[in-house]
Amino acid sequence: MAVATTNTTNPTTTATTTTTEPTSQRATTMTLGKALNAGLRQALTDDDKVILMGEDIGKLGGVFRVTEGLQDEFGDRRVIDTPLAESGVVGTAVGLALRGYRPVCEIQFDGFVYPAFDQIVSQVAKFRYRNEGRVAVPVTIRIPYGGGIGAVEHHSESPEAYFAHTAGLRVVTPSNAADGHRMIQQAIASDDPVIFFEPKRRYWEKGDVDTDAPLDDMPLHRARVLTEGTDVTVAAYGPMVATSLEAAGIGAEEGISLEVVDLRSLSPIDFETLETSVHKTGRLVVVHEAPVFCGLGAEIAARVSERCFYSLESPVRRVGGFATPYPAAKLERHFLPDADRILHEVDRCLQP
Amino acid sequence: MAVATTNTTNPTTTATTTTTEPTSQRATTMTLGKALNAGLRQALTDDDKVILMGEDIGKLGGVFRVTEGLQDEFGDRRVIDTPLAESGVVGTAVGLALRGYRPVCEIQFDGFVYPAFDQIVSQVAKFRYRNEGRVAVPVTIRIPYGGGIGAVEHHSESPEAYFAHTAGLRVVTPSNAADGHRMIQQAIASDDPVIFFEPKRRYWEKGDVDTDAPLDDMPLHRARVLTEGTDVTVAAYGPMVATSLEAAGIGAEEGISLEVVDLRSLSPIDFETLETSVHKTGRLVVVHEAPVFCGLGAEIAARVSERCFYSLESPVRRVGGFATPYPAAKLERHFLPDADRILHEVDRCLQP
Amino acid sequence: MAIAQLAVPTERFTEWAGYDGPVQLISVDGQRTVGCPYWELVADVDGHQLRDLYRDMAVVRRIDAEAMALQRQGELGLWAPLLGQEAAQVGSARALRPDDFAFTSYREHGVAYCRGVDPVTMLRMWRGTGLSGWDPAEYNLATPAIIVGAQALHATGYALGITLDHARSAVVAYFGDGATSEGDVSEALGFAASYTVPVVFFCQNNQWAISEPVRLQAHASIAQRAQGYGLPGVQVDGNDVLAVLAATRLALARAYAGQGPTLIEAVTYRMGPHTTSDDPRRYRSHEEEEEWGAKDPLVRLRALLQREGLADERFEKEVATAAGEAATALRTGVLAMANPTPDALFENVYAGPHPLLDAERDAYLEYLAEYDEVS
Amino acid sequence: MAIAQLAVPTERFTEWAGYDGPVQLISVDGQRTVGCPYWELVADVDGHQLRDLYRDMAVVRRIDAEAMALQRQGELGLWAPLLGQEAAQVGSARALRPDDFAFTSYREHGVAYCRGVDPVTMLRMWRGTGLSGWDPAEYNLATPAIIVGAQALHATGYALGITLDHARSAVVAYFGDGATSEGDVSEALGFAASYTVPVVFFCQNNQWAISEPVRLQAHASIAQRAQGYGLPGVQVDGNDVLAVLAATRLALARAYAGQGPTLIEAVTYRMGPHTTSDDPRRYRSHEEEEEWGAKDPLVRLRALLQREGLADERFEKEVATAAGEAATALRTGVLAMANPTPDALFENVYAGPHPLLDAERDAYLEYLAEYDEVS
Ligand SMILES: Cc1ncc(C[n+]2csc(CCOP(=O)(O)OP(=O)(O)O)c2C)c(N)n1
C-alpha cells in the first residue's frame, strides 16, 4: 500500500458497486453540478412557490454555475441575486417562507455561512417549534463544502457538525450526481428546513442520472450501502464517499473486504442501515473531512459503540481533519483523509 | 429511587468530596457570581491591558451583576458598555487584541452569541494560524449558559459543542466558586482565545474561595475527580456537576459508588484523568444539558469507547437534552437531566 | 375598533417626505399643533375615533399593569412592560389593514392588542407554558422576536413576498433603538431599499436599551439612518398618537403604491424597567423619569379630549370599566392556563417523522411511566 | 517614496466636509480642476511627488499583471487583480504615516506595496504556501481579510485601542462596495461613531461585487451612508490619485485631532475580472468596460505629467525599468518559494501546548514516516 501523493479524486479501482440505484434506460450521464442544476430546474417547474436566492446566482449562475441558465429561464423574480449579506439572505428567506414561499438559498462557500448562523440556529431551526407547528419554514440552504480544490482560506470548510447539533434542522449531502438530482428536490419539497451540503470538489464528477425516476424510490434520510463487504464497514458522506470507494478498491486488491456506506443524511442519521452493516462486519471506520474532535464521526462512533457493544470486534476508528483550521492549499493533502489514511485505520481495526 | 419533580439545584445529600482543592485559612465563602467578579477585578488589577466589554456591563454591572462595581473602580475606559451588536463586540475585541489589549467580552446570554459566530469562528479562532503565530488574539468570551432558571426563549442554551468543534479556541467552564475565581483569571492570561462558559443557574451557589491561592495550583485544562467511586464514572461539567454530585449522594445511600469527574475544560478535554477513572470503574455516564446528538458527550463517548475498549464493561451512556430546541419554561425540567435521569443511566450501566 | 382607511394622494408624498420632523400634531399639553402638513393625513379622525384611540391606550396600559402584577405575584416568569409607549404602538398598529402583516419584538403588547390577539394568549410565553401564543396567520402578526433585530429581516422577506405576489399590502417591522446597532437591522434596510419592497421600519426609540442610553447606539438621529440607505426616514413624537398614526399611514400608502420602505423613528420613553428583572435606578436618574413622565401619552390625549369636550365622566367611566374588565379577564385566563404535558416537549420540532427524536420521546415517556409520572 | 505630511488646519474641517463631492482634482483628460477646496490639501505635492505617485501606480499595475500571468501559468491558485484601482489604493495608502495601521480585503495589493511589503510575500497566500504573508506588526498592515467586511470591525477595535492609549495615529479600513451590505460594516460604522475613534473607512466602489452591480447593494450613494451613522462621508473620484490623497489626508487629520471616523467612497472601476476564476462577460457589457477604460487612472495621471512637462522619455523609461524589475523579482521569488512541510500544518494553532493537537501531530508524522513520506 503506497501513500497517495495527490488527492486523487476519481477512484481508479473500485470494488463492485451494489448500489440500489435502479438503472434505467432513460439515465443520462452528467456531472454532479449539472444534476443539481437539473434538480433545481425541476423544482422551479413543479412548484411556483420555489424561488432561488443568493449572491451571484443570477446572470453569473453562481460561482460554481449550479444555477446556470435558471434566471434566464424563470426570470429574476424566481432566481434572485441578493445583496452581499448572508444573514440578510437567510433572514429574508424566513420572511418569504412565512409568506408561503419555498426559498432555496445559496451560500457561496462553506466559510461564508457563519454570518447567517444566528438566523439559521435561532430562527430557521426554531420557528416551527416556537410556533407550535402553526408555521412552517421550508427553507433549503445550499452550501458547497469541503476542501481539495486548492482554494484560499474560508473556501474549504466542513461545518456540518454545527448544523447536525442544531435541533430543528435536517442536514443532508449527496455524494453523486443521481443523489444530487433527487435529493435537492426532496430537500426543497420538505416542510422542514434542510441544510444541503454539496461536495464542491465532486461537482465535476459524472454519474448516471435518471431524471424521470420517482423521487420516493429512495427516501431523503436513508443511508445506502455502496459496496458490500465483510471485514470492515466504512461510513462516509459527501466528498469522502468517492475516497472511501477508492479505499475499498485498493482493499479489494489486497484481500480486504470493505462495506462502504454512504450516509447521505447527517441529521437524522440512518443508524439502522449502519448498524446492520456493523453487526455483520464487527468493525467500523468513520470518515469525514471536518476535524475529528466533536465532529459528526463522534456521534456515529458513540452511538454505534453503544448499540453494537457486543458485536464490535475492535473500537470504532475515526479518520478526519485535525484540530487545526483548514490549512493553506499546499498542506491540504495532509489535512484531508485519503484512501491510504482510511486503509491505515482499517488495518488498525483488523489488527488482532 | 424517586423521580425528582423539581430541578433541585443544591444536592441535599452529597457523597464524600475528595476535591484536590487546597483548603486554606484565607478561604472566604462567596457565590460563583461574586467569585467571577473578584477574579475579573484581580485580572483588571494585575494587567492594565485587560479590558472588559459588553452590553450593560458598566453601570448596570451586567444582567447577572458579574461585573458589578468594576466600572466604578476601573473607569469606563477599562469596563466598556458596547452598542447592542454581538458581532461588533467580538470584532472590535479582535482589533483591540491586535493593538495589544486583552479584551474580555461578555455575551449577555448564550442565545445571543450566534450573531458573533462568524467573528469567533472565522477570526478569533483562526487569526493566529492565519498569521503563522506572528499575531496573538488573547480574547476571552464570557457566556452565561444553560437552563434551569425558567427563562424565555434563547436564554437557556448550551452551545458549547459548536465551539469545542472549532479548532483554535479553548473552551472551559467552572462549576463552582473557587474554579470561577481561578479559571477566569487563567482564561484571561491565556495567549489563546478562550470561550468561557458560566453556568448561570449556579451563579448564586456558594463555595469557599481562597483568593490568594496561586493560579497554577490547578491548570486550566485539567479535569478534577470530585468524588471517588468504584462502580461508575460520571463525567459532567458546568451546571451538571452539582446535579451529578446529587446523583452520587443518592447513589451512595443506595449502595452505588459513583466517581464524579468535573471536566472543567471542554477543549481540550483532559482524557487522561477521565480514562484513569474509567479504567478503574469500567463504566461511564456522560452528562450535559445540550442535546445529546452531536453534543460534547459524543466526543467523550467516542474517544473513551475507543481508548478504553477493553476495560469498558458496559457501553458509555449519555444523558442530556433531547433533539429539540430548548423548550418553554414549564417543560424544562423534562428537558434537563436531573439526578434521577443520571441514576437511571447508571442503573443501565450496572445491569448485567 | 378600527381607524378607517384614508386615501393618501401619491403626488403629495415628496412634499410630506420633505417635512423636517419631528412630526407633532398634539402638543405636550394636549393642544393641536398648527402648520404641520401631516394633519391632512389624519383629517378624517373625528372625536369618536379619538376616543377609540384613547380607549385602546388605556386598556393596553391596564393590561400591562396587570401583567406586571402577575409577574410580581409569581404567575409570570418575566414581563417587559410597554408603559409609556402606548401612543407609539396603538397609533401605528391602528393604521394597519387586516391584510398587512406585523413583526414585533417582545414589548409590543399594544400592537398585538390592536391586531385582535387575546391578551391571555400574549402572556403564554411569559408564563412559560409555551414559547409563543397566537397563530401568526390568524392575526397577520408574527410571534415576538426575542433575538434583537432578527425580525427586521423577516419583515423584509415577507414584504418581498408581497411584491412577488403583486399584492397590495404592507409589512411593519417593529424594533427598538438598541436594535438599530445590530447588523440584521442594517441589512434589512439595505435589502428593503434594494428591492423596493413594501415594509415600514417602525423604531420605538424609547431612549434606553436596558441600561444603555440611545446615544451609545446612534450618533445621529435614528430617522437619519434611513437616508444613508436611500429610503425616507421621519422622526415623530412617539407619545403623540395622531402624529404616529399620520406618519404610519403615509409610510403604508407609499408601500401600497410600490414606492418601497420607510423608516419611522417614534421618539418615546420606556417609563418602566426594561423587564421585571431590571432595576433602572442603577443607571438613570429620577429627574429624567419625571421629565418624561410629564410627556405621558395618555395624559396628553386625555387633555386634548377634555379640551375638546370629548371626555366626559361617562366616557372616563366607560374606559375604566373596559380596562378593568380586560384586567380581570387576563388574570382569570392566566391563572386557568393549563401546563403543557411532557409529550409537548417533543412535538412540532419537525413536520415529519424523525427517527432520533421519536426514539428519544418514546424512551423518555416510557421512563416517566416507569416512575408513574406521566400526568 | 513617501508623501510628506501636510499640517491640516482643524478649524477648516467643517468647510471641507461641507463640500458637495465628488471630489475631483484631475479631470479625465488630465487637467487640474479649478475651484475645489480640496486642492489645498495637496498644495505641497510637487512635480517630484506626482512622478512618485505615478511610478507607484505603474509598478503595482505591473506587479498585478505579473501575478495574473503567474496564475494563468499555474503558479498561483487564484489572483484578485487590482487593475483600474491603482489611484484609489496608492493615493490613500501614501497618505498614511508609518504608525497608522491599515486593514484590507484581498484586492489591496497597491496598499500593501505602499506599506513596503515585498510583493513576493503578498503572493504567498495566493500560491497556497501559507495562509498569509507578512508580519502585520512589521508593516502596520493586517493580513488581508477574505470574509467580506469582517476587517471593518477589527479596524474599529484597533482604533479604539489607539484612543485608549491616548496615541495620535489612525487606522484605515479598506473594503468594497459589496461589503457595505454586510452587517459587520454597518456595525463598524456605528461603533466607530459611538466611540469617536480614529478610523477612516475607505470604500473602493469599483461598481461590482463579483457579478452584482453596486445598485443592488446601495440604493443611495455609499458616501451618504455615513451621514446616517453620524459621521462625515465624502465621495471622491477614485481614479484621481490627488483627489484620493486629499480626501484621505483630511480624514486622517480629523482622526488625529480626535474628531473620529470618516467614510470615503472612492468611485472607481474593477477593470479586470473579480478573480482569475471569474468571467465578467457573463454579466457586464463591453461598452461599460470601454467607458471606464477611458477613465484609466494611469492614463489620466500621465496626461497631467505630460501636460506639465514632467514625463519625458527618460522618466517613462525609468518607470518601465522599475516595473520590469519588480515583475522579474516577483516571478523569481514566487518560483523559488518553498513548500511548507507537513509539520507546519500543526503549528501556530495555539500559543501553548495542546494535548489533542500534539497527539494528532505525533501520530500523523509517525504515519508519514512509516510510509517514508516526510520531506
Ligand atoms: C441578539 C440579542 N442580544 C442581546 C439581547 C438582550 N437584550 C434583550 S432586550 C435588549 C435591549 C433592547 O433595546 P431596544 O432595542 O432599545 O428595545 P427596548 O427593550 O428598549 O424595547 C437586550 C440587550 C437580545 N435579546 N438579543
Ligand SMILES: Cc1ncc(C[n+]2csc(CCOP(=O)(O)OP(=O)(O)O)c2C)c(N)n1
Ligand atoms: C462573508 C462573505 N461572503 C461572500 C464572500 C464571497 N465573495 C468574495 S469577494 C465578493 C465580492 C466582494 O465585492 P466588493 O465588496 O465590492 O469587493 P471587490 O471584490 O469588488 O473588491 C464575494 C461575494 C466572501 N468572501 N465573504
Ligand SMILES: [Mg+2]
Ligand atoms: Mg429601547
Ligand SMILES: [Mg+2]
Ligand atoms: Mg466591488
